[in-house]
Amino acid sequence: MAGLEKALVPQPCTLIIFGGSGDLSRRKLLPALYNLALDGHLPAGFEVIGFARSEMDDAKYRSFACEAVQKFSRRPYDAAHWAEFERALHYQTASFDDPKSYQALKSRLDEIEARGATLGNRIFYLAIPPSFIGLCARQLKEAGLVHPAKGAEQFSRIIVEKPLGHDLESARKINDELAHVFDESQIYRIDHYLGKETVQNILVMRFGNSIFEPLWDEKHIDHVQITVAEEEGVGTRAGYYEEAGALRDIVQNHILQLLCMVAMEPPYVMDPEVIRSHKLEVLRCLRPFTPQDVERYVVRAQYSAGFCRGLPVVGYRQEKCLKIDSTTETYVALRTFVDNWRWAGVPFYLRTGKRMAKRATEITVQFKNVPRVLFNVDATNPLEPNVLAIRIQPDEGISLRISAKLTGARVRIYPVKMDFRYGTTFGADATPEAYERLILDVMAGDPTLFMRRDEVEAAWQWIDLVQEAWQQKAPERLPEYAAGTWGPPEADRLIESDGRRWRTL
Amino acid sequence: MSSEVHHYISHPPRPVPLEALEDELIKLWRHPEQAQELGTHAVRACMANLIVFYSPAHGPADLDKTLIETVQRHPSRLIILQEEADSGSIHPEALVSTHLDQSHQVFCEQITLRAGQNGLERFPSLVTGLLLEDLPTSLWWASSKPLPHSQIWFLETSRLASQLIYDSFTWQDARQGIRAVTQWLSSTEGDQTAADLAWRRLKPWRRVIAQALDPALVPSALESIVRVSIKHGPHALPQAWLLAGWMAHLLGWQLKSGKVALGVEIVWQFESKTGSVSVACCRLTEGEYALLETAIAWQRGGRTCQARFRADDSTRITVDYEGVELKPRSVVLPQRTLGALVARQLSDFSGDPLFEQALGVAREMADALEQ
Numbered sequence: 001m002a003g004l005e006k007a008l009v010p011q012p013c014t015l016i017i018f019g020g021s022g023d024l025s026r027r028k029l030l031p032a033l034y035n036l037a038l039d040g041h042l043p044a045g046f047e048v049i050g051f052a053r054s055e056m057d058d059a060k061y062r063s064f065a066c067e068a069v070q071k072f073s074r075r076p077y078d079a080a081h082w083a084e085f086e087r088a089l090h091y092q093t094a095s096f097d098d099p100k101s102y103q104a105l106k107s108r109l110d111e112i113e114a115r116g117a118t119l120g121n122r123i124f125y126l127a128i129p130p131s132f133i134g135l136c137a138r139q140l141k142e143a144g145l146v147h148p149a150k151g152a153e154q155f156s157r158i159i160v161e162k163p164l165g166h167d168l169e170s171a172r173k174i175n176d177e178l179a180h181v182f183d184e185s186q187i188y189r190i191d192h193y194l195g196k197e198t199v200q201n202i203l204v205m206r207f208g209n210s211i212f213e214p215l216w217d218e219k220h221i222d223h224v225q226i227t228v229a230e231e232e233g234v235g236t237r238a239g240y241y242e243e244a245g246a247l248r249d250i251v252q253n254h255i256l257q258l259l260c261m262v263a264m265e266p267p268y269v270m271d272p273e274v275i276r277s278h279k280l281e282v283l284r285c286l287r288p289f290t291p292q293d294v295e296r297y298v299v300r301a302q303y304s305a306g307f308c309r310g311l312p313v314v315g316y317r318q319e320k321c322l323k324i325d326s327t328t329e330t331y332v333a334l335r336t337f338v339d340n341w342r343w344a345g346v347p348f349y350l351r352t353g354k355r356m357a358k359r360a361t362e363i364t365v366q367f368k369n370v371p372r373v374l375f376n377v378d379a380t381n382p383l384e385p386n387v388l389a390i391r392i393q394p395d396e397g398i399s400l401r402i403s404a405k406l407t408g409a410r411v412r413i414y415p416v417k418m419d420f421r422y423g424t425t426f427g428a429d430a431t432p433e434a435y436e437r438l439i440l441d442v443m444a445g446d447p448t449l450f451m452r453r454d455e456v457e458a459a460w461q462w463i464d465l466v467q468e469a470w471q472q473k474a475p476e477r478l479p480e481y482a483a484g485t486w487g488p489p490e491a492d493r494l495i496e497s498d499g500r501r502w503r504t505l
Numbered sequence: 506m507s508s509e510v511h512h513y514i515s516h517p518p519r520p521v522p523l524e525a526l527e528d529e530l531i532k533l534w535r536h537p538e539q540a541q542e543l544g545t546h547a548v549r550a551c552m553a554n555l556i557v558f559y560s561p562a563h564g565p566a567d568l569d570k571t572l573i574e575t576v577q578r579h580p581s582r583l584i585i586l587q588e589e590a591d592s593g594s595i596h597p598e599a600l601v602s603t604h605l606d607q608s609h610q611v612f613c614e615q616i617t618l619r620a621g622q623n624g625l626e627r628f629p630s631l632v633t634g635l636l637l638e639d640l641p642t643s644l645w646w647a648s649s650k651p652l653p654h655s656q657i658w659f660l661e662t663s664r665l666a667s668q669l670i671y672d673s674f675t676w677q678d679a680r681q682g683i684r685a686v687t688q689w690l691s692s693t694e695g696d697q698t699a700a701d702l703a704w705r706r707l708k709p710w711r712r713v714i715a716q717a718l719d720p721a722l723v724p725s726a727l728e729s730i731v732r733v734s735i736k737h738g739p740h741a742l743p744q745a746w747l748l749a750g751w752m753a754h755l756l757g758w759q760l761k762s763g764k765v766a767l768g769v770e771i772v773w774q775f776e777s778k779t780g781s782v783s784v785a786c787c788r789l790t791e792g793e794y795a796l797l798e799t800a801i802a803w804q805r806g807g808r809t810c811q812a813r814f815r816a817d818d819s820t821r822i823t824v825d826y827e828g829v830e831l832k833p834r835s836v837v838l839p840q841r842t843l844g845a846l847v848a849r850q851l852s853d854f855s856g857d858p859l860f861e862q863a864l865g866v867a868r869e870m871a872d873a874l875e876q
Contacts, residue, residue: 231634307630310523310597310618358527358634381855387639395531401639406852414852417551417639423531484630504665505638 012045020050045117134177195434306483574844698856
């Protein structure tokens with residue numbers, strides 16, 4: 001099994017994209033496949049079938065994909081490369097609950113596989129709402145489209161997108177439905193954050209350098225902040241978002257996965273199961289919330305009208321298709337602890353929001369300050385503590401803030417930054433999109449960067465404690481923050497009551 | 506202007522749509538065309554964020570050169586907020602340019618945001634998204650207009666900075682200016698600081714006065730001061746007040762009254778532990794925009810002694826004494842350009858408590874004139 005440091009060997013296969021004409025396919029999946037083709041990473045035998053409700057034939061789908069690549073590819077469209085790539089694209093109009101659609105899919109697959117290049121291997125990418133996952137899995141099985149995990153020469157794998165459910169119970173139901181058809185080893189639960197270079201680099205930084213890990217504990221770290229700030233509003237996802245809210249949409253998956261990468265114990269080998277088990281341990285060490293804790297240490301809010309990058313924007317409740325009395329949170333900030341030996345007493349401050357001051361996803365590890373002697377004697381003007389910032393997006397990179405003496409006769413200390421940016425150091429073209437890496441991993445059968453069932457369920461179990469407390473005390477209105485700001489004053493008070501501050505990103 | 510500025514290559518500003526600003530700035534550093542001109546690697550400026558509010562009708566002449574000198578000395582991301590007084594547009598426009606210091610191989614980027622009076626409210630949300638994280642942020646109020654301390658756009662913008670820099674040399678109305686600054690400071694909950702470039706220019710004066718009246722040199726002079734007379738050129742009144750405020754604060758003088766006499770002279774009465782102290786500020790109609798002369802008189806054994814500090818041709822401060830057996834002395838008055846002063850202030854972002862105390866006394870002096 002290949003790990004992070006080993007060369008990936010993608011196997012020949014057919015990729016069947018459920019929702020192949022949808023937004024995710026257009027913006028991410030098709031451009032990702034095109035870039036993989038440009039890099040020569042795709043296996044020699046590789047075909048794609050778009051499987052979706054829109055009425056299209058192969059030619060129209062190729063035209064749809066071409067437009068998507070021209071608009072969203074990280075590298076420019078190249079007509080010669082495209083001509084070669086588009087030959088692999090096919091389309092099958094589908095109704096996900098109609099067995100005939102699956103028979104039609106089977107025929108297309110038989111036709112493609114008869115040519116032999118894909119070796120009969122199949123990857124089903126479910127880029128569809130979670131309510132369809134169980135249905136589609138069942139239909140795939142009934143149509144005889146799934147190879148067993150063991151005993152077959154060919155493989156079948158399934159990729160499912162977040163959100164996997166809206167609470168522990170619904171997540172278990174989806175997982176059970178998947179488990180009726182697929183073995184756990186065949187299921188790839190995608191969280192695209194894990195495909196980002198910087199996220200993978202967290203492990204390299206921690207365990208590939210000798211200077212960080214000795215400091216990576218409660219003795220040296222004051223606190224950790226994880227921020228996922230979005231500039232956009234709900235946009236076209238209003239219906240979904242109104243039901244989900246920020247806690248389910250971002251904290252349950254992206255933020256907790258980032259937290260796991262930062263807090264996990266060193267794996268003894270780069271084996272997917274070992275790494276995922278270590279992440280699971282972190283989730284299990286998260287301090288459970290009581291209803292009183294939720295009231296004190298979790299802040300939720302909604303954005304009101306304001307300015308984003310100089311442009312006026314409406315408040316959440318004024319967005320199209322939303323209820324004027326909605327109490328769905330568009331912002332969450334919370335304080336939690338990882339109750340184990342390494343992290344005892346170190347607060348983790350997590351926050352996410354829509355319509356915030358800027359798009360930024362970042363993990364910051366703030367180290368304890370130096371003693372109040374020598375250069376740090378002035379209590380009214382303490383030295384700035386060292387901060388290690390791991391920037392996930394945009395402009396992925398890592399920076400370390402240190403104190404340095406300014407030149408001159410007097411000792412004057414100034415905070416300076418050591419900055420590493422992927423785009424600048426390795427070149428913009430060298431940084432693949434997360435989906436490229438993740439699709440390649442599925443082809444290679446490497447689940448390291450995908451969530452295992454127990455991880456997903458442990459995350460929901462922890463999140464449910466907050467949701468339940470909120471349901472018990474449903475407010476008529478949530479606190480508000482003006483669009484284009486860093487959140488409500490309640491969130492500032494949450495961290496400031498501990499003598500700390502949110503970082504300005 | 507320092508000759509080193511000639512080592513700079515500045516690329517002219519080009520318009521960028523607001524929504525594309527972030528991508529443009531990232532691209533800038535991924536494909537730094539200027540690095541090719543340099544023929545070597547160059548690094549990005551990463552010491553500070555400097556927000557500059559500028560209004561062409563009320564700002565320093567040749568701001569561009571001043572800023573280039575500033576970032577040469579203290580490499581920073583420049584975010585210039587330019588008020589277009591004649592424009593009714595509420596839609597800010599953005600321009601991006603870069604400066605490359607060939608000698609130090611450092612790039613600085615400059616983002617200029619322009620808006621009419623009605624568009625100023627949009628500045629804070631734009632600036633918020635442009636700040637480089639983890640770096641000290643200063644706002645330089647490069648305008649002769651008093652701080653609009655009660656306007657929301659200004660308050661929101663100034664909250665993004667840990668330090669507000671201004672230059673009282675440009676003020677038309679010293680009283681109004683001092684009030685605006687102190688009112689802004691009182692709204693900051695103590696987590697922001699203000700810095701007057703005039704206070705920084707005053708440093709050699711403060712140093713030479715402290716040395717010339719040091720108790721080891723002139724015993725009992727400081728506690729026996731009876732009169733301070735400050736002569737200054739145009740626009741240096743706030744600096745003179747700061748000098749008086751500095752002395753009053755350190756020597757524990759209590760302000761009793763103040764009045765304007767003869768139009769060009771203002772006189773305040775203080776009470777020290779040993780008696781009354783008269784402080785007079787006299788504006789000369791000619792001369793440098795600077796402090797020109799300060800005379801400090803004190804009582805010693807029933808007679809009046811005096812130390813007179815005089816700026817000679819802007820390069821030295823000479824001290825001579827009357828009534829005490831001390832030889833004249835002089836110290837160099839360093840010449841600092843505006844760009845150099847701002848750069849220096851950027852590194853002192855944590856504030857100077859002594860300045861704020863002197864400013865507090867200056868505010869009392871301003872208020873006393875109306876009573």
